[in-house]
Amino acid sequence: MRKPTLEEVAIEAGVSKMTASRALRGAVDVSSETRGRVLAAATRMNYVGNRLALSLSSQRTNLVAVVVPSMSNIVFPEVLAGISAGLDGSGMQAVFGISDYDVNKEREIIRDMLSWQPCAIIVTGLDQPEETVGLLRHADIPVIQLMDLDGTPIDFNVGLSHGAAGEDMAEALIAAGRSRFGYVGSALAKDQRAGKRKAGFERVLRAHGLGFTEQRIDDAFSSIALGKQLTTALLAAVPDLDCIYYSNDDMASGGLFACMELGVAVPRQVLIAGFNGLDLINSLPAPIATSRSPRRAIGEIAAQLVRRAVADEGDVGERTIKFKPTITGIGD
Amino acid sequence: MRKPTLEEVAIEAGVSKMTASRALRGAVDVSSETRGRVLAAATRMNYVGNRLALSLSSQRTNLVAVVVPSMSNIVFPEVLAGISAGLDGSGMQAVFGISDYDVNKEREIIRDMLSWQPCAIIVTGLDQPEETVGLLRHADIPVIQLMDLDGTPIDFNVGLSHGAAGEDMAEALIAAGRSRFGYVGSALAKDQRAGKRKAGFERVLRAHGLGFTEQRIDDAFSSIALGKQLTTALLAAVPDLDCIYYSNDDMASGGLFACMELGVAVPRQVLIAGFNGLDLINSLPAPIATSRSPRRAIGEIAAQLVRRAVADEGDVGERTIKFKPTITGIGD
DNA sequence: ATGAAAGCGCTAACAC
DNA sequence: GTGTTAGCGCTTTCAT
Numbered sequence: 001m002r003k004p005t006l007e008e009v010a011i012e013a014g015v016s017k018m019t020a021s022r023a024l025r026g027a028v029d030v031s032s033e034t035r036g037r038v039l040a041a042a043t044r045m046n047y048v049g050n051r052l053a054l055s056l057s058s059q060r061t062n063l064v065a066v067v068v069p070s071m072s073n074i075v076f077p078e079v080l081a082g083i084s085a086g087l088d089g090s091g092m093q094a095v096f097g098i099s100d101y102d103v104n105k106e107r108e109i110i111r112d113m114l115s116w117q118p119c120a121i122i123v124t125g126l127d128q129p130e131e132t133v134g135l136l137r138h139a140d141i142p143v144i145q146l147m148d149l150d151g152t153p154i155d156f157n158v159g160l161s162h163g164a165a166g167e168d169m170a171e172a173l174i175a176a177g178r179s180r181f182g183y184v185g186s187a188l189a190k191d192q193r194a195g196k197r198k199a200g201f202e203r204v205l206r207a208h209g210l211g212f213t214e215q216r217i218d219d220a221f222s223s224i225a226l227g228k229q230l231t232t233a234l235l236a237a238v239p240d241l242d243c244i245y246y247s248n249d250d251m252a253s254g255g256l257f258a259c260m261e262l263g264v265a266v267p268r269q270v271l272i273a274g275f276n277g278l279d280l281i282n283s284l285p286a287p288i289a290t291s292r293s294p295r296r297a298i299g300e301i302a303a304q305l306v307r308r309a310v311a312d313e314g315d316v317g318e319r320t321i322k323f324k325p326t327i328t329g330i331g332d
Numbered sequence: 333m334r335k336p337t338l339e340e341v342a343i344e345a346g347v348s349k350m351t352a353s354r355a356l357r358g359a360v361d362v363s364s365e366t367r368g369r370v371l372a373a374a375t376r377m378n379y380v381g382n383r384l385a386l387s388l389s390s391q392r393t394n395l396v397a398v399v400v401p402s403m404s405n406i407v408f409p410e411v412l413a414g415i416s417a418g419l420d421g422s423g424m425q426a427v428f429g430i431s432d433y434d435v436n437k438e439r440e441i442i443r444d445m446l447s448w449q450p451c452a453i454i455v456t457g458l459d460q461p462e463e464t465v466g467l468l469r470h471a472d473i474p475v476i477q478l479m480d481l482d483g484t485p486i487d488f489n490v491g492l493s494h495g496a497a498g499e500d501m502a503e504a505l506i507a508a509g510r511s512r513f514g515y516v517g518s519a520l521a522k523d524q525r526a527g528k529r530k531a532g533f534e535r536v537l538r539a540h541g542l543g544f545t546e547q548r549i550d551d552a553f554s555s556i557a558l559g560k561q562l563t564t565a566l567l568a569a570v571p572d573l574d575c576i577y578y579s580n581d582d583m584a585s586g587g588l589f590a591c592m593e594l595g596v597a598v599p600r601q602v603l604i605a606g607f608n609g610l611d612l613i614n615s616l617p618a619p620i621a622t623s624r625s626p627r628r629a630i631g632e633i634a635a636q637l638v639r640r641a642v643a644d645e646g647d648v649g650e651r652t653i654k655f656k657p658t659i660t661g662i663g664d
Numbered sequence: 665a666t667g668a669a670a671g672c673g674c675t676a677a678c679a680c
Numbered sequence: 681g682t683g684t685t686a687g688c689g690c691t692t693t694c695a696t
Binding site: 015016017018019022030031034053055056057058059 | 671
Binding site for chain 2: 003046048049050051052053054055056061070071072073074076077078080081084093094095096097098111112113114115116117134135138139140223224225227228253254257260261279280282283284285
C-alpha cells in the first residue's frame with residue numbers, strides 16, 4: 001500500500017481533511033472523540049505527514065541551514081552538536097553542509113540550501129565573497145555568522161576575535177619570559193581564522209621588537225601528525241627556540257610529541273602554544289598553552305539567536321555575541 | 333521586494349511559466365535566445381527556486397536523511413564527511429540528525445526526517461527497536477544501516493562485525509603472549525558496538541581459559557580524560573596486568589598517558605589496545621594496538637549505495653558491504 | 665466543532 | 681519550441 005495522505009486518513013476516520021489536520025496538530029477546537037478517531041486512523045495507517053506540502057502551504061519551514069568548512073577536526077562537530085542541542089524542543093531542524101574551506105563550494109551549498117526556504121541560515125566566518133553575501137542578503141532571513149568577529153557582520157554574529165586571541169597569547173608568552181619564537185601552521189590560505197591569529201601574534205611580537213625566528217607552514221590541513229613532522233623540521237633548523245606558536249591544538253599536540261621524541265623539555269626548554277582548548281590537551285604528558293574557545297557554546301548561542309529571531313517578538317536583543325578566550329597552560 | 337517566483341521571472345522574460353522552468357533546468361528544447369532571456373531575468377531578479385514546490389510537484393526529493401548517535405568524538409563526523417563527499421555531484425543533499433545515543437530521540441528524529449520525504453535514509457547500527465524499524469520499513473525508501481553488521485539488516489548494510497573485531501584483537505594479543513587482561517570502557521549501555529567488541533573479546537578469553545582480571549567501566553561518554561582516570565584506578569587495584577583492552581582509541585590514549593605518569597612501560601610492561609585506528613595514535617609517544625576501521629570509506633560507500641539505489645537501474649548490487657578491520661600496533 | 669474553497673510554487677502530461 | 685491544464689498534499693480563510 002502506498003503512503004497514505006491526510007485525505008485518506010480523514011476518510012478512514014469519517015471526517016474532512018481539515019478536521020483531520022486540526023486533530024493531528026492538536027488544535028483546541030476538535031472534540032476529543034473526533035480527535036481519538038483521527039489519531040487511531042493515522043496510527044493504524046502509519047501516517048507520516050508531508051512537510052513539503054505543509055511548508056509550501058503554510059509558507060514557513062522549520063529548517064535551519066548550517067554551513068561549516070570541515071568535519072576533519074573536532075571543532076566544527078562540536079559547534080554542530082551545540083546548534084543541534086540548542087534547537088532541541090523548538091521544532092526546528094538543522095540541515096548541515098560542508099564546504100571543505102572552498103568559497104565556490106560554499107556559495108553553491110548556500111544557494112542550494114536557500115532553495116529549501118530555511119527560516120534562518122548559519123555560516124562560518126564573515127569573509128564570504130561579495131556574491132555569497134548577496135545571496136545571503138536577498139534570502140531575507142536571519143543570517144548568523146559564527147566563530148569570527150573580525151569583519152563586518154551581515155546580521156547576527158557569534159564568536160571571538162581571532163586577531164585579539166593571537167595578540168593576547170603573544171603578550172602572555174612574552175610576559176612569561178619567552179623571546180625566541182617559532183611558528184608552525186597549516187592551510188593558512190584556507191583557514192582564515194588561523195591566519196588572523198598569526199597576524200595578531202606577530203603584531204605584538206613586532207611591538208616588542210621581536211618576530212618569528214623561524215616558521216614551518218604546510219598547505220595540508222592541520223593534524224597531529226603534521227604538527228609533529230613540522231616541529232621536528234623546525235627544531236632541526238633552529239634548536240634554540242624557547243617557544244613555538246601553532247595554528248591550533250592539533251598541531252601543537254603533534255609538536256609536543258615531537259619534543260618528547262627529541263628529548264626537548266616542555267615547557268622548560270620550549271613552551272608550546274596552540275589554540276582551541278581541546279579536551280585532549282588536559283590529559284597530555286606535558287602542559288601546553290592554549291586559548292580556550294567555547295565551541296559548543298557558540299553553537300548553542302547561535303541556536304538561541306535563531307529561535308529569538310524567528311519568533312521575532314520585536315526586540316531581538318544583541319546582534320553580536322562576543323566571547324573572550326581564556327588562556328591556560330602558561331605556568332598555572 | 334519580495335522573493336520572486338518562477339512566474340514573475342517568466343513574465344519579466346516575456347514567456348510562460350513552463351518555458352521559464354525548462355530554461356532554468358537547462359532542458360534541450362528551448363531556443364537559446366529564449367534561454368538567454370530567462371536566465372538574464374532570473375539573475376537580475378536574484379531568483380532562487382523553491383524546492384518545496386519542486387519536490388512536491390515532481391514527487392521526488394534530493395534529500396538523504398542521516399542519523400548518527402553523536403558528534404563528540406571524531407568517528408561520526410568522519411563518516412558524515414564521507415557521506416557528504418560521496419554524494420557530491422549527485423545533486424543529492426544530506427540532512428543530519430544527532431540522536432545522542434537515545435533510542436527515543438532517534439525514533440523522533442527519524443519520524444521528523446521522513447516527513448521531508450527523503451529519497452533514502454542512513455542510520456547507525458542495526459539494533460533499532462521494533463517501532464523504529466516499522467517507521468523505516470513503511471517509508472518505502474532505501475534504508476542504509478551503518479557501522480555494524482552483527483544483526484539483521486532492514487535493507488542495505490555497510491560496516492564491520494564488532495563482535496569479530498573484539499575476537500580478533502583478543503586472539504592477536506594472546507598470540508603476542510599477553511595473559512593478564514584488564515578492561516576499561518565507558519557508556520557501554522548506550523554504545524552497543526563497544527559492548528559487542530567487549531563480548532567478542534571475552535568469548536576468546538574464555539576459550540583460552542582466561543578472563544578479565546579486573547575492569548573499570550563508567551557511564552560517561554568516552555574521552556581521553558576518562559580513559560586516563562579509569563586506567564589509573566585500574567592499575568592501582570591490579571598493578572600486575574600485562575594488557576588492557578579499551579572501548580575505543582580515545583580511552584586507550586588516556587590509558588597510555590596514565591601509564592606514562594605512573595612510570596609503567598608501554599608496551600613492554602602493559603600493552604594497550606583500543607579500537608578505531610584514529611590518526612592520533614600514530615603520533616603518540618608509545619605504540620598502542622588498535623583495529624583500524626574505515627570510517628570515511630563507510631560513509632562514501634553508503635553514499636554510493638544511495639546513488640545506485642535511487643537511480644535504480646534494476647540491479648542494485650550487493651546489499652551488504654563488509655569491512656574487516658586491520659589490527660596494528662602489536663609488535664609491528 | 666466542522667467543512668468547503670482557494671491556493672502555496674512548481675512540474676508532468678499533453679496540446680499546438 | 682512553447683503554452684495550457686491539472687494537480688502534488690497540505691493549510692489558510694471563511695462559512696456554517
